[in-house]
Amino acid sequence: MEALRRLMQREGISAFITPSTDPHAGEYVPERWKSRRWISGFTGSAGTAVVTLDQSALWTDSRYFIQATEQLAGTGYLLMKEKIEGTPSITDWLGTVLPPGSVVAVDAWVNTTSEVEHLQNELKAYGLTLRTDLDPYAEIWTDRPAIPQSKAFIQGLEFAGESAASKIQRIRKKIGQNAIVVSSLEEVAWTLNLRGDDVAYTPFILSYVLITPNDTLLYICKEKVTPEVADYLKQEGVDLREYDDIIADLQALDLPVWVQAEKTNYAVYSAIKNPIRKESPVEQMLIFKNEVEINGFRHAMEKDGVAMVKWMKWTLENVPKGGQTELSLSRKLEEFRAEQPLFKGISFESIMGYAHHGAIVHYDPTPETDIPVKPEGLLLIDSGGQYLDGTTDITRTIPLGPLTWEMRRDYTLVLRGWIRLGSAVFPKGTCGTQLDAFAREAMWKCGINYLHGTGHGVGQFMSVHEAIDLHQFRMQWRPTPLLPGMTITDEPGIYIEGSHGVRHENTMLVVFHSDGITFGPYYSFEQLTLCPILTEPILVDMLTEEELQWFNQYQQTVYERLAPRLDEEHRVWLEEVTKPL
Numbered sequence: 001m002e003a004l005r006r007l008m009q010r011e012g013i014s015a016f017i018t019p020s021t022d023p024h025a026g027e028y029v030p031e032r033w034k035s036r037r038w039i040s041g042f043t044g045s046a047g048t049a050v051v052t053l054d055q056s057a058l059w060t061d062s063r064y065f066i067q068a069t070e071q072l073a074g075t076g077y078l079l080m081k082e083k084i085e086g087t088p089s090i091t092d093w094l095g096t097v098l099p100p101g102s103v104v105a106v107d108a109w110v111n112t113t114s115e116v117e118h119l120q121n122e123l124k125a126y127g128l129t130l131r132t133d134l135d136p137y138a139e140i141w142t143d144r145p146a147i148p149q150s151k152a153f154i155q156g157l158e159f160a161g162e163s164a165a166s167k168i169q170r171i172r173k174k175i176g177q178n179a180i181v182v183s184s185l186e187e188v189a190w191t192l193n194l195r196g197d198d199v200a201y202t203p204f205i206l207s208y209v210l211i212t213p214n215d216t217l218l219y220i221c222k223e224k225v226t227p228e229v230a231d232y233l234k235q236e237g238v239d240l241r242e243y244d245d246i247i248a249d250l251q252a253l254d255l256p257v258w259v260q261a262e263k264t265n266y267a268v269y270s271a272i273k274n275p276i277r278k279e280s281p282v283e284q285m286l287i288f289k290n291e292v293e294i295n296g297f298r299h300a301m302e303k304d305g306v307a308m309v310k311w312m313k314w315t316l317e318n319v320p321k322g323g324q325t326e327l328s329l330s331r332k333l334e335e336f337r338a339e340q341p342l343f344k345g346i347s348f349e350s351i352m353g354y355a356h357h358g359a360i361v362h363y364d365p366t367p368e369t370d371i372p373v374k375p376e377g378l379l380l381i382d383s384g385g386q387y388l389d390g391t392t393d394i395t396r397t398i399p400l401g402p403l404t405w406e407m408r409r410d411y412t413l414v415l416r417g418w419i420r421l422g423s424a425v426f427p428k429g430t431c432g433t434q435l436d437a438f439a440r441e442a443m444w445k446c447g448i449n450y451l452h453g454t455g456h457g458v459g460q461f462m463s464v465h466e467a468i469d470l471h472q473f474r475m476q477w478r479p480t481p482l483l484p485g486m487t488i489t490d491e492p493g494i495y496i497e498g499s500h501g502v503r504h505e506n507t508m509l510v511v512f513h514s515d516g517i518t519f520g521p522y523y524s525f526e527q528l529t530l531c532p533i534l535t536e537p538i539l540v541d542m543l544t545e546e547e548l549q550w551f552n553q554y555q556q557t558v559y560e561r562l563a564p565r566l567d568e569e570h571r572v573w574l575e576e577v578t579k580p581l
Contacts, residue, residue: 001051001056004039004051007136008053008136009053013103013134015050015051016051016104016136017111017119018035018036018040018050019036019106020046021033022110023109023110023265023268024185024206025184025264026186027045027202028348029199030145030147030148031148032145032146035110036049039051041072042058042064042067042077043071044063044068047064047068048090049077050093050094052094055078056075057079057080059090060081061083062081062083062084063361063452064362066497067360091123091125094123094126094128095125100126100127100128101128101129103128103129103130104131105130105131105132105134106130106134107136109265109266112266113265116130116132147221148206149221152195152196153229154229155193155194155388156193157292159388160193161291161292163193164194164236165236167193168191168216168237171282175211175281178257178258179253179255179258180210180258180281181210182280182282183260183265184263184283185199185207186286186463188205188208188218189203189205190285190286192236194229195461200349201348202347202464203386206224207243208243208268210250213255216238216239217240217249218233218240218241219241220241225240248271250273251273253272253273254274256274256276257272257275258280259275259278283467283469286467288483289460289487295389296388297389297507297509298390299387299390300390300392301392301507301528302562303342303387304340304387304530305565306340306565307336307340307385308336308394309531309532309570311332311333311336312396312398312531312534313573314332315329315332315379315400319400325371326353326365326371329373330383333350333383334346340385340387341387343385343386343387344387347383347384348383348393351380351381351382351383351395352364352379353365354378355371355374355377355379356497356499358379358501359495359497359499373400376401376402376403377400377403377407378397378398378411378500379398380398380500380502381396382503382505384464386461388461389461391459391461392507393458393507394505394529395505396504397411398534399534403537407499407500408537408539409542410494410496410500411537411539412543413443413448413494414492414494414502415533415543415551416442418505419550420438420441420547421436421439421455422550423525423546425513425514426522426523428481428483428522430481431471431478432454432473433475439454439490439492440454440475440492443492450494450495453474453475454473454492455472455473456472457471457487457488458488466487473490482523484510484512484523485509487508487528488507488510489506489508490508490525491505491506506529507529508528509526511524527554527557530557530561532558532578535581538581552580552581555578559574563575
């Protein structure tokens with residue numbers, strides 16, 4: 001932090017803001033751009049560090065309050081708990097600690113256009129100005145990781161279900177005689193059926209795409225492109241440009257350019273002569289899965305279910321023997337997933353929280369935090385796999401031995417919410433915010449709530465958090481209607497600090513349910529995730545008859561779909577744990 005302050009003094013800067021993003025506004029970023037982690041020591045995936053010449057603070061959301069408190073202790077950073085009453089915004093805080101006329105700086109390459117404009121407007125009210133042309137980490141982070149150089153590879157039609165040329169043509173129909181710059185790696189991957197290994201947990205390749213009425217240009221470090229990929233791109237009508245050429249080409253382009261300010265970094269946006277601020281049509285397209293992708297999801301979920309069944313049985317048998325920790329159990333689950341066909345890695349760092357660690361919503365164990373797992377209490381495991389035919393995201397809470405009544409109550413309340421949302425039937429036009437209360441009602445009546453969203457989109461061999469600004473289950477308003485072909489998670493939870501956490505999660509597909517009698521059609525959810533929920537902690541008397549019937553049917557479906565893929569030992573175990581309540 002002192003090196004940053006020396007640079008700030010040299011440049012006449014009073015504060016520097018470091019977000020958690022990269023030039024493509026991704027959720028998971030390559031090591032090179034993990035500057036916020038480097039400057040603060042906080043390892044959570046979301047947060048913003050602000051350093052002035054004599055103070056420092058870090059903003060993060062409720063998923064990381066406990067983790068951030070622990071990791072920031074003794075660092076000099078003040079923890080700012082977002083969305084908690086009394087917590088100032090970054091600009092309000094800067095307005096109180098800096099005198100008018102001070103200069104605040106950000107790096108235009110890792111801040112989106114909308115964020116930069118918001119900061120400019122907010123800071124102006126305090127008499128502060130914003131500078132955007134500085135990346136201090138290029139100088140002070142002496143062992144900064146290099147830009148990733150993995151090779152791009154093709155996501156074949158047997159998995160994608162639609163050619164890149166067809167997708168590009170659909171995009172052109174949306175933009176007319178304009179151009180569009182695609183900055184999101186998720187959208188680039190979907191558009192070109194191209195994948196890579198530049199970003200942890202997500203099969204993306206660092207690149208931009210520029211589509212005009214006549215040309216499609218892929219901006220990528222050319223050493224990433226094999227002869228096979230080069231030939232493929234040529235056949236799909238895509239020309240190659242160097243990654244760094246994007247600025248010069250945009251500056252020379254006379255066409256109006258569609259650009260999404262929320263996803264495009266300010267450096268790229270500033271190079272466009274005539275920007276048209278629009279929501280990305282690509283994002284709106286990729287959230288609807290075609291039949292090939294849907295069948296791929298089903299196959300991936302069966303394989304993932306097999307891995308989970310093997311892991312659950314192994315865990316329940318081996319924890320009582322001793323010697324297991326959160327990290328050892330995480331490694332074991334990855335081993336079981338790696339046995340499955342078309343496995344390409346995990347879809348995010350496994351959240352393996354035993355006992356009080358289960359109350360840390362996004363806790364992932366490290367060698368420093370790893371603890372022994374004992375045959376008592378609850379173990380929360382939220383994990384997923386990347387397969388060529390689909391991405392998985394699943395949470396199960398595992399009873400390992402004696403439980404308190406409160407643990408059983410919380411397990412059952414979460415189960416009730418999970419069932420109510422998963423069994424919902426709703427008319428066309430319904431959005432996730434309208435359904436979010438289904439997951440919370442039972443626990444609300446007991447005076448319990450959770451602060452994270454209840455569900456998010458899931459990509460098809462892409463990001464486990466797909467199109468995060470669109471379809472969600474969340475208390476905060478999200479207007480995107482839920483329509484057939486969308487994939488979305490159902491994951492309510494209860495977290496008791498210092499004691500335990502409970503979460504149940506499935507990935508679901510929105511499907512047609514019926515025409516209805518009035519105001520149809522009506523939709524419902526197909527449960528894509530196939531994995532039993534262990535029944536020992538359930539307080540059965542708390543379930544309604546309808547909830548009990550739906551749950552038993554789900555458990556039976558899990559057995560019927562997974563049993564043919566299991567050997568006799570695991571099939572017998574699965575049959576036992578899926579018996580009706």
